[in-house]
Amino acid sequence: MANEVRILLLEDVSSDAELVDRELARAGLVCDIRRVGTEHEFVRAISQFGPDVILSDYSLPQYDGMSALRSARSIRPEIPFVFVSGTIGEEAAVEALTQGASDYVLKGNLKRLPSVIRRLLREVEDRIARHRSEQARVKAEQLYHSVVELSPDAILVLREGEIVLINQAGLKLYGAQRHSQMIGRALANLVHEDSREDFSAWMQRDAAPALSEQKHVRLDGSIVDVELTGAQIEYSGDRVMLVFARKPVVRDTDRSP
DSSP: OOOOOEEEEEEEHHHHHHHHHHHHHHOOHHHHHHHEEEEEHHHHHHTTTTOOOOEEOOSSSSSSSHHHHHHHHHHHHHHHHEEEESSSOOOHHHHHTTOOOOEEEEEEGGGHHHHHHHHHHHHHHHHHHHHHHHHHHHHHHHHHHHHHOSSSSSEEEEEETEEEEEEHHHHHHHOOSSSGGGOOOOGGGGBOGGGGHHHHHHHHHHHOOOOEEEEEEEESOEEEEEEEEEEEEEEEEEEEEEEEEOOOOOOOOGSSO
């Protein structure tokens, strides 16, 4: 929570504003309070002052709290809005909460106000933290998928033996045009019968699977030699197999004279 809390106070009675200021100071809140009394001042202060919390009376001579609430929700909906009033009744309070008010405090019970403000500021901080965490997760996923798609090697993710992710290099290796042709297939069904025993043993290793040379079958029925390596990882909350596949590198010494 910031050391100084910026509070926009919509209040036309100076003595009531002083009571709010005094109660917050008594509770140890360091506040920069901007008091306004008209619609023009209120709307301008939302943008220019940038409050952390908005406090508003419910009834004012030239403006009313519900109109202020609608303006605040339209301009900066993330700012907590609290009615501080001596006239708001239970029915009006319920309506205010359904329209987006964060809470309400009676002027006869201002001792409750500091705890309300602290709670709302904590909720804002938590919401910001969750948003940043989600943004970081999305960026990490975007980076992950970019790296996967740029890889020259085929990359597959197997959940219980079935392909749940495959990159473009993997589609090319197995002769597929679309991801839908591969997603949901059991990789074992793409293994040539001569390599099925090796593939089964490779998949059942407790440690990270070592490099294994096998024969696989492309979607058109042709046979392709592949080198497989992989590891168990966490993916979308599940324990899965991350598989790297590539055609064996042909060295000059392997070529016929």
